[in-house]
Amino acid sequence: MKNILSRFRSWALWLSLAALIVFCVKEFCGVDISLKADAFMNVLLPVLVAFGIVNNPTDKKNI
Secondary structure, X not given: OHHXXXXXOOHHHHHHHHHHHHHHHHHXXXXXXXXXHHHHHHHHHHHHHHHHHHOOOOOOOOX
């Protein structure tokens, strides 16, 4: 139970969830933004989501 609670306290989890929500809204709802911002978000948002998936908040020495 302690491991689950520490995962919910992790900033990486919440950052990756926010990135996933923004990415899904941008892709599926057709939000129109500038081409430079769109290209930047296409690179950055999946990286943030992946970081949240591979992050282990229960191990303070390693990511």
